[in-house]
Amino acid sequence: MLAYLIRRLFAAAVMLVVIIMVVFGIFFLVPRWAGVDIATSFVGKQADPAAVEAVRQKLGLSDPIYAQVWEFFKGIFVGRTYAAGGDVTNCAAPCFGYSFRSEQAIWPVLTDRFPVTLGLALGAAVLWLIFGVAAGVLSALKRGSIWDRGAMLVALAGVSLPIYFTGLLSLAIFAFGLNWIDASYVPLEDSFSGWLGGMILPWITLAFLYAAMYARITRATMMEILGEDYIRTARAKGLKEQTVIGKHAMRSTMTPILTMLGMDLGALIGGAILTETTFNLPGLGQAVLQAIRNQDLPVILGVTLITSLAVLFANLVVDILYAVIDPRVRLA
Amino acid sequence: MSIPAQSEGTVITKGDAAPGEILLKVSGLQKHFPIRKGLLQRQVGAVRAVDGIDFEVRAGETLGVVGESGCGKSTMGRLITRLLEPTAGTVEFEGKDITHLGVSGMRPLRRDVQMIFQDPYSSLNPRHTIGTIIGAPFRLQGVTPEGGIKKEVQRLLSVVGLNPEHYNRYPHEFSGGQRQRIGIARALALNPKLVVADEPVSALDVSIQAQVVNLLDDLQQELGLTYVIIAHDLSVVRHVSDRIAVMYLGKIVELADRESLYKAPMHPYTKALMSAVPIPDPRRKNAKSERILLKGDVPSPISPPSGCRFHTRCWKATQICTTTEPPLIELKPGQRVACHHPENFEDQAPQDTVLLSVAKEAAELVSDEVLAESAETSAAVAAEVAAEVEVAEDAAPEASEDEASEDEAPAKEK
């Protein structure tokens, strides 16, 4: 188990380096090959040539590529300075880039917004796991029944309806029509009930989409597992049906669900753009959208990096959980 | 190789090898599957699936290969048909070294060597009609049989006992036994000289098994085929084979003609294997005493035991068995055995009499009658051989050299 853990951690570390290199490549190498002036895009199109030149020097764009990569890495792990003559800008670790336009490091911007997105993703995940998995299991057990067909119809709707539709619909009904809740975002530190009120609709909307997917995959997996020999063995032992399902079948069903959860959470932590925009939540997704609108490249770079890292981290957690669930994985 | 002869059905002009001549010769054949681990996929070991085997197949005969799972028999089949690349050793077909032939070098050979697989369900493409499946070898080889592919395929279908009108049906429309017939028809399409069948009947029901066994039999007689039949079922192997190789952990432990092997097996493993087969005779239900129960399981082919690989489960194992690997030598005409202390024959390492402690444990599972009988026969044979040697020495001194050196061989290696 320990060996497995070490191997996984080592693999994650290697992956981390690869991810950083790829991100660097996307933002600094590809544009260069495409003939785009990176400095200009960092400053903005209407910038004066002097500012562009300063940024070019600060980013070390005329240095050899390995030096640039080194600086990039150094920034992430120990912080870096951008210097052009006497003009020195400090960017403390972890330096996920620096916005020369707003004269601020990106990391604090991201960390400001991160809790919002994290809260949204985790809250929704709890909801969709509970409802999605439960609906999937019930559907599998009552295959072909009215319940099964109904649940799968709802799931189909959930998968196919876009967030901005369900989101706006729920806003229109619950926040504006019935006036049950105040849907504006309140930070958790300010008021718990206010935060809850602001988050509940985004949670439900986001969870609806994912619950639908999870219900479908749970149903399919569960039906497959129920046909396994070891489930028959469990019954042959005289176990109660709830033990057979709840313990023996559920344990196996968890594996694919966990895989999906890792991927989905990782991706969501990088910003649920549609949900955040629909509900006007000041999360990472919204930051990305604004950055795209303003052509604020450093922010996009920062968010790209943080998203990749979130996926990496989530997968690491899933890998470790795998080993807890399935003893065979520990050997691999 | 000429194809046209095929359409005449029964009269087939075979290639170069006359019956009894060596068609396939395998020496020192090895296949190690590397085990890679870690990020760098370093090789940390190897599954020694086939670990140095020698045998030959004569034209027109059936060589049966038996052994338990993991003994390397299937890998061996894939090596001699060159579906796998050997790690070491040579495979000669009709005197030509085919060990390292590339894809194009193998192409003409693919006509002569064909394979039948165990699972008639997964070895046929479900999206192709059986006409396409059986006709595929012609297309791959770019051969047009006389009368066209369709006619030839229909002839093949009737040869294997299927309705030629079912040419356009799909594999799922056939039962397991019929699918195995389709597999056989496909193998026969190019009029091969050697057919390697890997567990050809083990996925089939008993009554269907017999149909397929008889079909293989008939085809051999009619077409003069040479078979290598790989199976775990000893009764099936005995029924179909002229000679039989017994494999254990990547090695051939005994290779003999059918009669000798079943009447007087020499390797303790062969003896145990045969005694383990349940006998369909309720009157012998309580004849448990004849059975040799082996202790535990087959060791891992990743790190096979030293010396004789069977020594960890053998009730006759002594010190020499743990240190020296017994060579596969012909103790009796037509019976090759790799054992220091063979059954039904003179002990090859008589000086080594102290049983290993594992052997003592193993012997507890073997009844006294079996032990007594084996000691008796061994002694008898030893006396017989000694007498023969004396006679031979008197008559022609040089003739005895072989036997004498065989007797000494293990001692020398020590």
Added chain:
Amino acid sequence: MTELSKTGAAVGEPTGTSPAPTAFLEVRDLKVHFPTDDGLVKSVDGLSFQLEKGKTLGIVGESGSGKSVTSLGIMGLHTAGQYGRRKAQISGEIWLDGTELLSADPDQVRRLRGREMAMIFQDPLSALHPYFTIGHQIVEAYRVHHNVDKKVAKRRAVEMLDRVGIPQPDKRVDSYPHEFSGGMRQRAMIAMALVNNPELLIADEPTTALDVTVQAQILDLIRDLQKEFGSAVIIITHDLGVVAELSDDILVMYGGRCVERGPAEKVFYEPRHPYTWGLLGSMPRLDREQQERLIPVKGSPPSLINIPSGCAFNPRCPYADIPKDDLTRTVRPELAEVGSQHWAACHMTTEQRERIWTEEIAPKL
């Protein structure tokens, strides 16, 4: 298709009016039918037999003969895994030690399962849960039926593993199934089945997935354990060698019905059904001189949706034309006594069969 109406009505109706039998296990006219999109699959279609404690019944048949479904029916597992609309239909009576199982409360049957009747399956790798240790799975089997704490149950598990011949049972109890070899897994499976001292043990192809030397070990173990525990054993297999090794009585199934039943000696030495002859003739035998040729049964096993009318075996039977009036193709033969405790379902007269067996079949085997 004339028999369709006859059987269709009986299926699904609650029975259990006849008096309780004296045998330890008695199955009466058991039918297990599975509705599918293609039609009704009559896996078991009217099967009856008895079994006493301490005795072994061997059920022989090819794939699709209904032998496994019979065992699942007895265990009450025929509907297991069948969630949704089309439930298996079961009818007839299964008496276990004075209790009729088909009309009993499902929870009562569940409590008998694992305690009174236990089962060993064909493939021990897939029959054990890959995520739980061997010990956990045995402890679980014990604790469903015994109100003891985990420690006591684990001691019992170690004891059972030791009994079935697993070395270092106190260590191996914490191993996972994938850490065991095939033979060890089947031993663990047997330990699990016997942990509650069941009076009926059903072994469904217990050695089919195993190598022959391991098979010998397992058969030996089953035989010893039966002597020790005195349970009734049903062994289901396609291998006549395995039944001959273990069984007192043999039941030959074909197309969901019993075609021949009797003491093992009788079935092997005086078989009275052409299908049994076919099985015996199909099998190469190590204990005899080399046969020149096997005598296979022509054709393939029947589809259970479309069982041939009359005798299910008639399309494959070389003697189908001997009985007059096309009887074999129109009337389904019932089991009739052909000797003491020996029944066969065939339209030929006993004398005809005796003659064919002794003159035509036996000499060729």
